[in-house]
Amino acid sequence: MSEQEKELRVLRDQIDTIDRNIHELLNKRASCAQNVAEVKEKYQGEQSAVFYRPEREAQVLRTVMERNEGPLADKEIARLFREIMSVCLALEEPMRVAFLGPEGTFTQQAAMKHFGHSAHNMPMQSLKDVFREVQSGAAHYGVVPIENSSEGVVNHTLDLFKQFNLKICGEVEVPIHLHLLLNKGDSMDEIAKIYSHEQSLAQSRGWLDARYPHIDKVAVSSNAEAARLVMQEGHGYAAVAGDMAAELYDLDAVVKNIEDQADNTTRFLIIGDQDVGPSGDDKTSILVSVPDAPGALYQLLEPFHRYELSLTRVETRTSAKHSLFYIDFEGHSEDKLVQKALAELTKESVELKVLGSYPKAVL
Numbered sequence: 001m002s003e004q005e006k007e008l009r010v011l012r013d014q015i016d017t018i019d020r021n022i023h024e025l026l027n028k029r030a031s032c033a034q035n036v037a038e039v040k041e042k043y044q045g046e047q048s049a050v051f052y053r054p055e056r057e058a059q060v061l062r063t064v065m066e067r068n069e070g071p072l073a074d075k076e077i078a079r080l081f082r083e084i085m086s087v088c089l090a091l092e093e094p095m096r097v098a099f100l101g102p103e104g105t106f107t108q109q110a111a112m113k114h115f116g117h118s119a120h121n122m123p124m125q126s127l128k129d130v131f132r133e134v135q136s137g138a139a140h141y142g143v144v145p146i147e148n149s150s151e152g153v154v155n156h157t158l159d160l161f162k163q164f165n166l167k168i169c170g171e172v173e174v175p176i177h178l179h180l181l182l183n184k185g186d187s188m189d190e191i192a193k194i195y196s197h198e199q200s201l202a203q204s205r206g207w208l209d210a211r212y213p214h215i216d217k218v219a220v221s222s223n224a225e226a227a228r229l230v231m232q233e234g235h236g237y238a239a240v241a242g243d244m245a246a247e248l249y250d251l252d253a254v255v256k257n258i259e260d261q262a263d264n265t266t267r268f269l270i271i272g273d274q275d276v277g278p279s280g281d282d283k284t285s286i287l288v289s290v291p292d293a294p295g296a297l298y299q300l301l302e303p304f305h306r307y308e309l310s311l312t313r314v315e316t317r318t319s320a321k322h323s324l325f326y327i328d329f330e331g332h333s334e335d336k337l338v339q340k341a342l343a344e345l346t347k348e349s350v351e352l353k354v355l356g357s358y359p360k361a362v363l
Contacts, residue, residue: 019066026084033088040092049117051092052140054170054270057085058359062281065362071193078363086116095119098130098139104224104245106174110268111143113363114172131164134271141169142271148176149265151199153315157269158326161287161355168285168356170270172363175263178204179253181227181239181246188254190239191215195226196240197315204240227251270358279359282332283312286342289322289351298324299348303341304329333357 001009037051064081065074072080089095097115100107101123111121122139124130133139138249144160147153178200182188191212198219201208210216220226223241230239231249239251246253269285290296297316304311313328331338346352 009011029084030088030091033222034091037092038055040309050088050274052095053277054359055277055282058170058279058281058362060085061362075363076340079328082113082363083116083118086118089116090118090241095141096122096139097141097143098122098124098133099143100124100127100130100145102222102224102228104227104241104248105220105222106176106244106266107143107145107268109242109244110145110172110174110266113174114143114170114268114270115141126162128163131166131271134166134273135164137273140272141266142166143172144271145266146171146269147313148199148203149261149263149266151202153313155300155317158287158315158317161353166271166273167271167275168358169272169274169276170358171283171361172268172270173361174266174268174292176203176259176266177242177264178223178240178259179242179246179256180255181230181241181251182254182260183230183234183237184250184252186235186238186252190236191238192236193218194238194240195220195229197223197226200240204258204260206260208240224248267361276356276358278332278334278357281360282357283328284331284338284357285326285328285335285355286345287326287351287353287355288345288349289324290349292318292321292323297325299316300325300345303344307337308342311342330360331357 033086040051061078061081065078068074068077078355095115095118097111097119099111099121103123108121108123111119122133124133128146130142134142144156144157145154180188182191193216194208194212195218200223201217201219220229223239224245226239227241227245227249229239230251239245240258241345288300290300301311301314310330311327312330314328315326317324333339333342334357342352342354
């Protein structure tokens, strides 16, 4: 045995020992999670036990990142713990998560990023179906898009918050990376038609127009549907979509990251029927309707300035008599300053709906 082989043998023996310890600790953690479920069911009474606590999960992930000493990056170690928690939570109760389908979309990617791979993902045909599944109890939570850094807010999602009595329980941000997908063996020089969702076509318009100015670009219902069509129709067709769609339909990403904005990001909301407690680093979202009059926006925002509450998003929609504002701001509805601001808004508004307080996105 060479000296190199001897040194490697020592290191591999150390790794084997560490792996055994990790394995033992993982099973201990899983057993503890099962005990948590038993305690919750014991003291819950007639109501259904709540196994998933967004604020608790956010606190755990933040702690993991704060105590991390490397060499693994903070977010990488947090992703590992995210999956550990997902597996353990599935032992307590399998999580049913509705999302805007079909499979292979960025919304499914957001669902998996937030809940881990052990949750049961349920693709829905429309945003309204996602809200309906959660409100009926068929799904524990839903994942819906709310805003894109280049395309703006998703107004249909805001409209549905007015129709359904659901809460925002969390948020997740997904970097949007778009690739040119072809069937294996196809050439970029033989593309006759390109499929994608209309937003993805818009987000990669510069790249597409520069390289394929005369090729038909066809908008379809989703990026995943675009990838499916390319797989089905075969030679001469391309799709603009992400990694999940490429993997699902076995396509080659011949050119990666063709989006016009390198920092393009979509923010998704987690919707459910529970109020979420403070995690220590939270946001609150509200819908507020005020009379359409000069100075209405100033009067609405003034309490946030006075109580030093940082706004992260303000979206305005105006009707004949009223202005509707969607507002995100830092803080939790249980915070005293937030409560004072909301009390003043209630006096000045026609309608105020607190959509929820929830942890800021960790990953």
